[in-house]
Amino acid sequence: MAIRTVLRMGDPVLLQVAKKVEQFDTPELETLLQDMHDTMVALNGAGLAAPQIGISLQVVIFGVDYNPRYPDAEAVPYTILINPKITPLSKKVEEDWEGCLSVPGMRGRVPRHTKIRYQGVDQHGNTIDRSVENFHARVVQHECDHLHGILYPMRIRDFRQFGFTDVLFPGQEVMDD
Ligand code: NI
Numbered sequence: 001m002a003i004r005t006v007l008r009m010g011d012p013v014l015l016q017v018a019k020k021v022e023q024f025d026t027p028e029l030e031t032l033l034q035d036m037h038d039t040m041v042a043l044n045g046a047g048l049a050a051p052q053i054g055i056s057l058q059v060v061i062f063g064v065d066y067n068p069r070y071p072d073a074e075a076v077p078y079t080i081l082i083n084p085k086i087t088p089l090s091k092k093v094e095e096d097w098e099g100c101l102s103v104p105g106m107r108g109r110v111p112r113h114t115k116i117r118y119q120g121v122d123q124h125g126n127t128i129d130r131s132v133e134n135f136h137a138r139v140v141q142h143e144c145d146h147l148h149g150i151l152y153p154m155r156i157r158d159f160r161q162f163g164f165t166d167v168l169f170p171g172q173e174v175m176d177d
Pocket of ligand 1: 099100101102142143146
C-alpha cells in the first residue's frame with residue numbers, strides 16, 4: 001500500500017483525456033486501486049480519479065460514510081468504477097459546493113445533473129449499472145470529469161461563489177476534498 005502524491009491544478013496530466021482500461025485482474029490494476037484507496041482515505045476525500053495520481057486511465061473510486069457532522073452528505077457506497085459512461089436522467093441541474101484534492105483549500109458552487117445513470121465495470125470487468133441522484137450523482141459526475149480533463153472550477157458559472165474554504169466557511173468543519 002502507498003499514499004501517492006495528488007497532482008494539483010496546473011499539472012498538464014489533469015487536463016488529459018484518460019485511456020480506457022483494456023485488461024482486468026492484473027497486478028498493475030490491483031496496485032493502482034490499492035494506492036488510490038489509500039490516498040483517498042489518508043486525505044479524507046470523497047473520491048479520487050487515477051489521473052490525480054498521474055495515471056491517465058479511466059479509473060475512479062468514490063465512497064462516503066454517513067457522517068453526522070455532514071448530515072446533507074448522504075452515504076455513498078465505496079465503488080470502483082472503470083471505463084464509465086454517464087447518462088443524465090433529468091434535465092434538472094442544481095448548484096452545490098464542491099472541493100477537490102487537486103484544488104486544495106478551495107470550494108466552489110458547481111452545477112450538476114440531479115439524476116444520472118452511470119455504467120461501467122469494476123476491477124474484475126463485472127458490469128456496474130446504477131441510477132442515482134443528488135449527492136451520489138454529484139460525486140460521480142465530479143470524478144468522471146477528471147477522466148475528460150475537467151476540473152470543477154471549469155464548470156463554475158458565478159466566480160463570486162468560488163473561494164478559500166476557511167474564508168467561505170469560517171469555524172466550520174468541512175470535508176477535505
Ligand atoms: Ni476532484
